[in-house]
Every structure is written in structure tokens, then in C-alpha cells.
Amino acid sequence: MPVTGSSAFPGKGHTADEELRQLQRENQRLKETAEILKKRWVSRTCRSDRAPEVRKPLLERYPFIEEHRNEYSPERLCGALDVSVSSFYSWKKRPESNRKQENQRIVEEIKVIHQQSRETYGSPRIRVDLQEKGRICPENRVARLMKNHRIAAGRR
Numbered sequence: 001m002p003v004t005g006s007s008a009f010p011g012k013g014h015t016a017d018e019e020l021r022q023l024q025r026e027n028q029r030l031k032e033t034a035e036i037l038k039k040r041w042v043s044r045t046c047r048s049d050r051a052p053e054v055r056k057p058l059l060e061r062y063p064f065i066e067e068h069r070n071e072y073s074p075e076r077l078c079g080a081l082d083v084s085v086s087s088f089y090s091w092k093k094r095p096e097s098n099r100k101q102e103n104q105r106i107v108e109e110i111k112v113i114h115q116q117s118r119e120t121y122g123s124p125r126i127r128v129d130l131q132e133k134g135r136i137c138p139e140n141r142v143a144r145l146m147k148n149h150r151i152a153a154g155r156r
Contacts, residue, residue, distance in 0.1 A: 029076075036072060036080040062091045106130070106137055107145050114151055122146075122153035 065077045065088055078085045113129045114121060121129070123143035130137050146152065 032072060032076060033080045036068070036077060062088055066092070103145060106135065106142070107149055109133070109135065110142065110146060110149075110151060114146075119152075119154045 061081045061083055065074060065081065065083070068077060074088060075085055077083075078088050109130060110126055113126050117125070123139050123146055126146070127137060127139045127142045130142065
């Protein structure tokens, strides 16, 4: 005789319907986690079973969590990216580093010089102009900041 109703899963106290709902919730949670990780995949040639994003430094994961807080809960995002929720909130409370603030000031100066040169100066000339204004900054740093902010010299 088939077992139905409350005796379907003896010892657990769950009915078949409760078990089905629980599995559906778990399935939905796993789908959302996979969707989160897909958004952050940088390379499809990764040989790891985890998304490349999970292996990135923590400081690169936090901005992603902040950007997608409206779509998913921070707890879900942190779980998907192997970050503790408390460390994410700790990161949010921290002020910007001196280096980052300095980079922002340099980028603003680079944009002004770039506009004044009618977008023809590259990093070597911009570094010279910065030096003339009293800001000592290596050319590689200027080049990196220009690249990160998509500031490029015009082509001939």
C-alpha cells in the first residue's frame, strides 16, 4: 500500500508539498547565485570550478556588491562572492584611502591639461605639464590613470 500524506516522510515531519516548496526555494537561490556569478565572469577560459571573480582581491568584489544591492540582498551577494557580510559593511564605512584621493586630484588635473591641449597630449607631455605646475608624478602613473579613465591622445 503506498504511503501518502503526513507519513510520506517519517521522522522528518515534512509533507511532500512542504518538501517540494523547500526544494523550489533552494533551486531559486542557486539560480540567483549562478546569475550573480555570471555577471562578474571576466574570462570564460578559467579552468577553475569557481568564477574568476571569486578569486579576485576582496577590494574588487565590494564595489560589485554595492552596485547590485538593489537587485539582490547584500547577504546573497556576499555569499556568492565568498565575502563575509561584516567585512562588506566594514569596507563601506571606511573612508577613501589617501592614495585614491590623490589619484582623483591628479585625474582632474589631467583632464584639464588634456582639454587645454585639444586632446592631443599623451602621458609624457601631461607629466611634464603636471611637473611644471608643481605636482611630481611618474609617467607610468599618469599613463595608468589616463588608461583607467579612458583619456587618450588624439591620433595623427
